[in-house]
Amino acid sequence: MTLRALPDDQKLLLDVQGFDNRAAHLARERRALPQLALLESLSKEQEVLRRRSIEVRGAMEDAQAELKRIQSDVEVVDARIARDQTRLASVTSAKDAQGLEHELTSLNGRKSNLEDIELSVMERVEEHEAALALVQREQAEVQARVAETEAERDARVAAIEAELAELREKRLDVVALVPEDLMALYEKQRARYGIGAALLRRGISGGSNMAITGSDLAKIRAAAPDEVVLDPESGCILVRTDESGL
Numbered sequence: 001m002t003l004r005a006l007p008d009d010q011k012l013l014l015d016v017q018g019f020d021n022r023a024a025h026l027a028r029e030r031r032a033l034p035q036l037a038l039l040e041s042l043s044k045e046q047e048v049l050r051r052r053s054i055e056v057r058g059a060m061e062d063a064q065a066e067l068k069r070i071q072s073d074v075e076v077v078d079a080r081i082a083r084d085q086t087r088l089a090s091v092t093s094a095k096d097a098q099g100l101e102h103e104l105t106s107l108n109g110r111k112s113n114l115e116d117i118e119l120s121v122m123e124r125v126e127e128h129e130a131a132l133a134l135v136q137r138e139q140a141e142v143q144a145r146v147a148e149t150e151a152e153r154d155a156r157v158a159a160i161e162a163e164l165a166e167l168r169e170k171r172l173d174v175v176a177l178v179p180e181d182l183m184a185l186y187e188k189q190r191a192r193y194g195i196g197a198a199l200l201r202r203g204i205s206g207g208s209n210m211a212i213t214g215s216d217l218a219k220i221r222a223a224a225p226d227e228v229v230l231d232p233e234s235g236c237i238l239v240r241t242d243e244s245g246l
Contacts, residue, residue, distance in 0.1 A: 003228040005182040010228065010239050012178050013186050013197035019171040020190065026160050026167075035153035042146050049142060053135045060128030067121045070114055077111045182228065186237060193235040200231075200238045202245040207234030221246050 081104060088100045175183055190196030198206030200220070205212055208231055212220065216232045220240070223229050231238045240246060 003181060003185055004224075004226045005179055005228055007225050007240070009177070009179055009182060010197075010237065011241065012174055013182070013237055014199055014239055015174045016171060016178065016183075016186065017190075017195065017197045019167045019174070020196070023164055023167050026164055030157060030160050033153055033156055035149045035156070038149050039146065039153065042142055042149065045142050046139070046146070049135055049139045053132065053139065056128060056132045056135055060125060060132055063121055063125045063128055067118065067125055070118045070121060074111060074114045074118065077107055077114065081107045081111070185228065189230070189236050195234055195236045197237040197239055198231065198234065200240050200244040200246075202243065205231045205233060205236075205238060207231045207236035207238070 084100050084104050084107065088097060088104070091097050091100060178186075186196035193207075195207050200206070200212070203211050203213075203217060210233055212232065220229050220238065225240070229238050229240070230236065
């Protein structure tokens with residue numbers, strides 16, 4: 001059964017298609033915002049820094065624990081030195097004094113070795129602390145970039161949503177003017193082929209971007225102005241105007 005609609009009503013479909021095209025473009029833009037790719041990259045960078053932070057912090061804490069053990073050993077040696085010095089001051093036996101002096105010499109040597117090790121470990125602790133501070137600065141910088149990028153993303157998404165809402169309102173206003181059966185056909189063709197209506201301009205279909213020739217063009221030329229015709233290639237409704245070249 002041939003569907004009929006006033007030419008002006010058919011032209012309204014071009015406005016509806018325009019709204020739908022813009023909405024589809026905005027939806028694609030929202031899915032492919034450059035900020036999304038950047039945020040994914042920044043997320044990977046954050047994960048790398050997180051692992052580095054754990055590694056550096058672990059090494060620093062190990063070095064700090066080692067330093068505490070050495071400092072504790074130094075305290076023990078200092079205590080023994082102080083004890084032996086006190087005993088040496090009060091001992092009367094030459095043999096005991098000689099034994100204490102020998103032990104003090106050994107303890108002082110032990111203390112000197114421990115202090116050398118302590119200095120080396122302190123340097124390692126400082127190196128790890130500096131490395132951790134560097135990682136933390138890098139983490140802060142990346143987090144700042146994340147926050148900035150998220151703000152840009154959110155602003156663009158909000159703008160897209162606002163435009164989509166405006167498009168929906170405008171589309172509803174135009175759809176209200178289109179006969180129901182014509183609108184139903186438009187929606188059916190758009191759901192099936194991705195485009196519901198297009199302008200026929202100088203014999204070229206806006207739906208397929210191809211010239212219509214031969215018997216198909218003859219049929220379109222023969223169709224009454226109020227007859228709804230479909231593009232043989234894209235399946236959309238072909239809207240005919242003075243630009244159609246018929």
